[in-house]
Amino acid sequence: MRLRAFCITTIVFFAATVSGKAQWIEAKSAHYSIFYPRGYEDDFKFTRTWLDRAEGLLKDKYGVLFSGFYISFYLYPAPTQIAGVGLANLHCCSNGANGVKNGTISYLAPSAPAWTDAPPTSLGLPKDDNYHAKVIMSEFITVGHYIVQESRATTGAWRYYSAPKWFVQGLQEYDGIFHTTDTNRKTTGTALLAWAKSHPSAFECCGSGLQISDVYNGGATFVTFLAAKFGEDIHARLLRDDSSTFMAALENQTKPNSLQELFTKFQAWLAAPTLPAR
Secondary structure, three states, X not given: OOXXXXXXXXXXXXXXXXXXXXXXXXXXXXXXXXXXXXXXXXXXXXXXXXXXXXXXXXXXXXXXXXXXXXXEEEEEOOOOOOOEOOEOEEEEEEEOHHHOEEEEEEEEOOOOHHHHHOOOOOOOOOOOHHHHHHHHHHHHHHHHHHHHHHOOOOOOOOOHHHOOHHHHHHHHHHHHHHOOOHHHHHHHHHHHHHHHHHOHHHEEOOEOEOEEOOOOHHHHXXXXXXHHHHOOOHHHHHHHOOOOOHHHHHHHHOOOOOHHHHHHHHHHHHHOOOOOOO
16 A cells, blocks of 8 residues: 655644545554544544553553554444454454554454444443444554464473464453453443353363364353463463473463363353452
């Protein structure tokens, strides 16, 4: 995509760009740019808040600084093939200048008219600002998860997308639920655990390993259990673990439990699940 930039003198560090027939305003930060159409300034500010919060979460929870990546975050005013009601897209990453990897996140702007009649989430909750905060966090913190893994000195260790989808999607959902708004932590978190209690068949073990059929809600539930039983830092420890496979890393970080013992503890916890401590 070729971009033609021209200065907007009233806003420092901002530029407007034209791509085809669409006009974008670009707001630059050290590690990301937000592209949005004129009239969507409030969406830009909202998005910036949660991208900055994600960088803070990466530092506070995972112990690393955001570096080595630059993300272009596009806020679309109407649904497209890559951004719509219930659809966000992270495309990451290509190698850029000075070793920095470039990626793109596409999202339907929170104030876009298409959200007006949006159906509720899979947990029966409205797609309101809490939902948007959750999704924006979960998309951007994914890049943070990459950064945590790249901080390892060991070669040959397990890679992010070699893990089961329930862990990859579940950890993203967890960070979006429990590290954005108070409403997400309390209301969405409670709805998640209620969903899990009513869907015990979504979790199976251990003939073919740990199987979770709903990778989003089920994955977030199991990741919540791990935080409740082993401390939230288990998420960072799993990402940093230099075992050759994710399941070996899980065994290493939850020892001396066997997988069967771990699952038995999960089932007991699921009977009366608790939200993770702050």
